[in-house]
Amino acid sequence: MKPRYLIIIGLVLLAIAPQVLPTFQVTLLNYIGLYALVVLGLVLLTGVGGMTSFGQAAFVGLGAYSTAYLTTTEQLPSWLAWSAGSPWIGLLIGLLLTAAVALFLGALTLKLSGHYLPLGTIAWGISLYYLFGTMSSMGGHTGISGLPSLSLFGVVLDKGEKIYYLIWVILLAAVWITSNLLNSREGRAIRALKGGQLMAESMGVNTFRSKMVIFLISALFAGISGWLYAHTQRFVNPTPFGLSMGIDYLFMALIGGVGSVWGALLGAGILTMLKQWLQDWLPLIMGGNGQYETIVLGLLIVFMMQRSPGGIWPLLVRLAPASWRNQNHIKVDASAENLPRRDLPEKGQLVLEARNVTRRFGGLVANNQMNLQLHAGEVLALIGPNGAGKSTMFNQLSAVDTPSEGEVLFLDQSLKGKTSREVAHMGMSRTFQHVKLLTTMTVLENVALGTHMRGNKGIISASLHIEREEEQRLLKEAQFQLERVGLGEHLYTEAGSLSLGQQRILEIARALCADPCVLLLDEPAAGLRHKEKQALAELLQKLRQEGLAILLVEHDMDFVMNLADRIVVMEFGEKIAEGLPEEIQSNPAVLEAYLGGAE
Incomplete structure (x- = not known):
């Protein structure tokens, strides 16, 4: 059976579910849909972007309380009186408020790294939770009741069987949007965040913007879920928007597959159903009331993280026929137009220059008065023993690091103050x-x-x-x-x-x-077999003939000597020799530095 047929069957089952299932089961499906919408945002934020957040429940609360305040307050402020207490205006206000709060919190926390980021999300998640319970206009810890039912095209969605369709249509629309986003240029930039900020920036990706985008999208998904929750329950209080619920959302993502779009639905469904079954059966087994389900769920999640850290959905994908998986690949249209290409500098033109570059790390001098020039249509090799300062020099040339003294010029422009992303755009x-x-x-x-x-x-x-x-x-x-x-x-x-x-x-x-017009290669021949090295050398020679300027750091001396036009040799952070390959091979200072051979 083809995957699209399975999707059609799934949609049909979703459509008839409210007509054949008991009210309680429909209510569970509503909760699964609401939770999955939040978890979908976590798939983007945590699974794809690599940023762990414990605060998504607070954004759910923003969406819920915004519409609750707007639709139940008898005397709205004059600037909101035009809304007439409409739940749909409540959705708009909630999304605007959620976006504003997310942008503010994102600006504060997304620059954090390591364990500081999740700690930051815990901090603002707790803050918003207590804000909901403290404000008297929001009903305090008692909450707000009497929210109106939603009405769509004249149909009042006052029962679970009716609002069910709105919840699942919105969820499936969010799944479609998320899938489209991930399979796009912007999606690749977002997915590149897990590969490291330096790599992404060197490809021209504005990593902070990408982080902010997925943080904002995940917050908006949570806000919509809160709006739906408020008008489904017709009552809100702070309890569902605390840290414990934020942890549950993360558990759902981990169970389903934190990097999988469909894993959001699977994780929300499994944890919701499992929690319900455990709440029903454990008191009978244990002989008393208590939160036994939390203990069991914690143990199950620890076990699953050991056995299947990627979640359940990737396991199911691996079990699926290979033909199904291949259908997800985007095919390349051979008739598509070619991208425009930049005009390369004239052969022999100076394109990259280091002038008296010195880099200090405290009392350590990694580079000392380094000078080198790279011309269009030339292969320049930077070699030296381990610890000679080649990598540090490479970072100065690529704007990853900034010289303590001296400057690097690229196409007659100083790289001082420029980021690696800006330099990538320059070529x-x-x-x-x-x-x-x-x-x-x-x-x-x-x-x-x-x-x-x-x-x-x-x-x-x-x-x-x-x-x-x-x-x-x-x-x-x-x-x-x-x-x-x-x-x-x-x-x-x-x-x-x-x-x-x-x-x-x-x-x-x-x-x-x-x-590019300049290509910097850091040990490109490392790990290559002999024929692969030959193929690489032929490729680099062809690029050189086309006018590309190539600088490479390499340890394989045979590869360098047969390819490079000129060679710069470093030792202890200084240039000790520069010249043609045959000159370098016979240079006494180079022979002494290498003790008779390359390391």
Whole structure:
């Protein structure tokens, strides 16, 4: 059976469920839909973006309390009197308030890293929870009752069987929007956050913007869930919006699959049903009342995290036929237009220069008065023993780090004060000493990340699936570069399954997708077999002939000597030699530094 038939069957079952199930079961399905909407935001925020949040329940509370206040207050302030207590205006006000709070909190917390970020979400989550219970206008801890039922096209949604359809239509729309977003240029930028900020920025991604986007989307999903919850219950109090519920949302995401869109529905369903069954059966088994279900759920989640840390949905996907999984891959349209290319500098033109670059770390001098020049159509090798300061110099040249003294010029512009993202837009691209890939994404998607700054369609276009023309152009460029480097047959292979040598070649293809005029390669031949090195050398020679300027840091002396036009040798942070390969091979200072051979 084809996947689309399963989807159709699922939709039919959802449509008839309220007609055949008891009221209690329909109520459970309503809760599952409400919870899944929040968890879907956590999939974006935590599973895809790598940012753990315990505060999503507070955003649910913002959506619920906004509409509760607007629809139950007899004397609204003059600036809200126009709303006439409409629940739909309550949704609009709730979303605006949620967005404003999310932008403010995001600006404060998203710059945090490590354990400070989840601690920050706990802090503001608790703060909002107590705010709901403290404000007398919000009913304090007693809450607000008497909320009106929703009315849609003249139909009053005053029963669970009626509002059920609105909940699930909104949830499925959110699933569609999220899936569209993740399978787009903006989605790749968001997914790149887990690969490291340095890698993403070097591809032209504004990582803080991407973090803010998913933080805002996840907050809005939670706000909509709160609005639906308020008009389903027709009563709100602070209890469902506390830290414990925020933890439950995370548990749902972990159970279903924190990186899977459909895992949000699966996790919400499993935890909701399991919690209900445990609440019914455990008191009978244990012989008394108590929150036994919390203890059992905690043990089950610890066990599952050990056995299946990725959640249940990825397990189900692995069990599915390979043909089903392959249908999710976006096919490249060969008829798509080619992306425009930048004009490369004239051969021999100075494109990158380091002038008296010194970098100090406290009392340690990592680079001392370093000078080098790179010209268009040239391969320049930077070599030296371990600890010579090559990596530090590489970081100065790529604007990852800033010199303590001296300056780096790229295309006659100083890089002082510029970020690696800005330098990438200027035409410099790079690879990394330790391969930085998104291992669960396909080879094609990884390489397409390099085209990020060559597109301009935004979040709304991606979410509504109206940027397909540009997306095909970006994917066509990625396919071209993969075929160029010899990985054309691995388009839909997971990047993590490639050999180390192939992964390094993949990084070069990704860097070429940015259409650079200067290419910085950090140990590109490491891990490559002999034939792979030959193929890489041929590729770099071809790029040099096209006018690309290439600077590489490398330990493989045979590879360097047969490829480089000039070589700069470093030792103890200083340049000890510069010249043609044959000159370097016979230079006494170089021979002494290497003690007779390359390390």
